[in-house]
Amino acid sequence: MIRINHIGKALHPRHVFRISRASRPQVENVFFVLEQDGVLGYGEASPNSFFNENNLDVQMSLAGLADYFRRQTLSGAEDIGRIWSEIWERVSPSRACQCAVDLALWDLFAKLRGKTTAECALGGPVHDIATSATLGICPPQEWEERIAELAGFPAVKVKLDARVDTDLIEAIRARTPAAIRVDANGAWAGLDIEAISIRLRDLGVEFIEQPLLPSEDALMESLLRKSALPLFADESCAGLGDLERMPGRFSGFNIKLVKCGGITPALSMLREGRRLGLKVMVGCMLESSLLISAGAVVAQEADFADLDGSWLLRDDCFSGLEMVSGRLRLSSRPGLGVSPIFPSL
Numbered sequence: 001m002i003r004i005n006h007i008g009k010a011l012h013p014r015h016v017f018r019i020s021r022a023s024r025p026q027v028e029n030v031f032f033v034l035e036q037d038g039v040l041g042y043g044e045a046s047p048n049s050f051f052n053e054n055n056l057d058v059q060m061s062l063a064g065l066a067d068y069f070r071r072q073t074l075s076g077a078e079d080i081g082r083i084w085s086e087i088w089e090r091v092s093p094s095r096a097c098q099c100a101v102d103l104a105l106w107d108l109f110a111k112l113r114g115k116t117t118a119e120c121a122l123g124g125p126v127h128d129i130a131t132s133a134t135l136g137i138c139p140p141q142e143w144e145e146r147i148a149e150l151a152g153f154p155a156v157k158v159k160l161d162a163r164v165d166t167d168l169i170e171a172i173r174a175r176t177p178a179a180i181r182v183d184a185n186g187a188w189a190g191l192d193i194e195a196i197s198i199r200l201r202d203l204g205v206e207f208i209e210q211p212l213l214p215s216e217d218a219l220m221e222s223l224l225r226k227s228a229l230p231l232f233a234d235e236s237c238a239g240l241g242d243l244e245r246m247p248g249r250f251s252g253f254n255i256k257l258v259k260c261g262g263i264t265p266a267l268s269m270l271r272e273g274r275r276l277g278l279k280v281m282v283g284c285m286l287e288s289s290l291l292i293s294a295g296a297v298v299a300q301e302a303d304f305a306d307l308d309g310s311w312l313l314r315d316d317c318f319s320g321l322e323m324v325s326g327r328l329r330l331s332s333r334p335g336l337g338v339s340p341i342f343p344s345l
């Protein structure tokens, strides 16, 4: 029997979840713990308002699964996929909810086997994951300090709004040899994106993410043909069902576990993306080391990783995942390899 051990925006009343480097002052994620045979499996979701998700709705949907879980037992890996599908009618349309459940199941299953989640899900040894660090939109007087924080990262992802401030790209290029990627967050409607792509290419930028909003996806076909740089989908590609619309419109896509519903669909997206000839990036929201560890499992088979979510936190509530010079090192402990940090009283 599986039992829901905990649902909440923290694992402990004294847990805080503050951000040190991102522009938003706080974030409310959902933590979800399943228990079988006295073993705990930890899950997390980072609900995002862009996808009409919020913390309270996710918690309420998860609470509604208590009876369902009492009738379940995790015996084999196939049970994870089965449960992931079966809960959809109870939690739809919340992929964040599915994500929290999926992570808790993968963590629990691997711990019951005494193996890492990566061993159970991928079957092979893991390697460190080079990740980009995000530089959010900030005034020029902050550039110096913000760029200095990125020292050592092999790649930088720069958010550029409709002003397309290429001075910032030049400032980064002058101070670090890191690869530079640009994320427009859909803000470039009405701009000459072909000209922008040429300018960014000449500044050494590697690719552009989500130049237009998903509502303007029909324009992407001609844009991709004219662009001097590869174009990646983020908001335009939430889950497996969006993949078939990607070829011809985007060069690749950004998988986020909370958008698609966890490790289980993310691995399917990765393999389907490969079949379609698309490049694959694994990204994140603001997330603790728990969700980032799950992302790093999927990123083992991806082309790019943008998994700086826990690095951006002042108070990460899990330990076990290491970040060494912009490279994520998964723990070799069973499950997702991280443990909650319970503050002392």
Ligand SMILES: [Mg+2]
Binding pocket: 183, 185, 209, 210, 234, 235, 254
């Ligand atoms: Mg993005």
